Amino acid sequence: xxxxxxxxxxxxxxxxxxxxxxxxxxxxxxxxxxxxxxxxxxxxxxxxxxxxxxxxxxxxxxxxxxxxxxxxxxxxxxxxxxxxxxxxxxxxxxxxxxxxxxxxxxxxxxxxx
Amino acid sequence: xxxxxxxxxxxxxxxxxxxxxxxxxxxxxxxxxxxxxxxxxxxxxxxxxxxxxxxxxxxxxxxxxxxxxxxxxxxxxxxxxxxxxxxxxxxxxxxxxxxxxxxxxxxxxxxxxxxx
Numbered sequence: 001x002x003x004x005x006x007x008x009x010x011x012x013x014x015x016x017x018x019x020x021x022x023x024x025x026x027x028x029x030x031x032x033x034x035x036x037x038x039x040x041x042x043x044x045x046x047x048x049x050x051x052x053x054x055x056x057x058x059x060x061x062x063x064x065x066x067x068x069x070x071x072x073x074x075x076x077x078x079x080x081x082x083x084x085x086x087x088x089x090x091x092x093x094x095x096x097x098x099x100x101x102x103x104x105x106x107x108x109x110x111x112x113x
Numbered sequence: 114x115x116x117x118x119x120x121x122x123x124x125x126x127x128x129x130x131x132x133x134x135x136x137x138x139x140x141x142x143x144x145x146x147x148x149x150x151x152x153x154x155x156x157x158x159x160x161x162x163x164x165x166x167x168x169x170x171x172x173x174x175x176x177x178x179x180x181x182x183x184x185x186x187x188x189x190x191x192x193x194x195x196x197x198x199x200x201x202x203x204x205x206x207x208x209x210x211x212x213x214x215x216x217x218x219x220x221x222x223x224x225x226x227x228x229x
């Protein structure tokens with residue numbers, strides 16, 4: 001069965017701290033995609049990054065970085081030097097071979113000034 | 114438009130009333146998805162269209178829920194005889210489809226349905 005687990009329900013940090021959001025997935029498919037989405041208070045899910053199962057290269061985009069490890073079925077997301085504007089709920093998602101997204105339960109990040 | 118557009122943004126329905134939620138996907142996007150998001154939860158899959166064909170409706174919670182996309186563009190999610198447990202945010206997403214190198218789905222702002 002396909003499943004995404006985000007064990008951290010809520011994380012609070014002070015501005016400029018680094019924070020890592022964990023994501024563990026389960027799938028029997030050999031080809032799949034993993035995603036991170038951000039959901040600010042306005043409610044819209046904003047696409048952040050995509051990784052396919054054949055590409056384990058880690059990626060850095062500004063203050064954001066992602067660590068994909070197939071050996072541990074994890075796709076963790078790190079925000080460096082967090083800012084108040086990073087406060088949101090972050091969702092990890094898995095796209096299986098049927099094209100639909102399976103989401104985790106989300107991690108609420110609160111960044112305090 | 115540039116993004117996925119959903120209307121209305123907010124809907125209050127009396128229990129037993131029928132509602133219709135509209136989704137206007139990104140132009141050219143083949144795939145369209147509906148998700149239901151309860152408070153404090155992640156989005157749960159409801160149904161999926163490829164053009165006008167409804168390929169998967171396994172997530173629809175009951176036969177009171179019905180979705181259509183008759184011309185392969187705009188989609189409507191209809192809920193008949195609404196009940197309190199239907200209260201949630203309904204999210205629509207669209208993507209270019211499976212056979213592309215851009216598989217990510219883009220979401221609208223959602224319709225918050227409150228059944229009283």
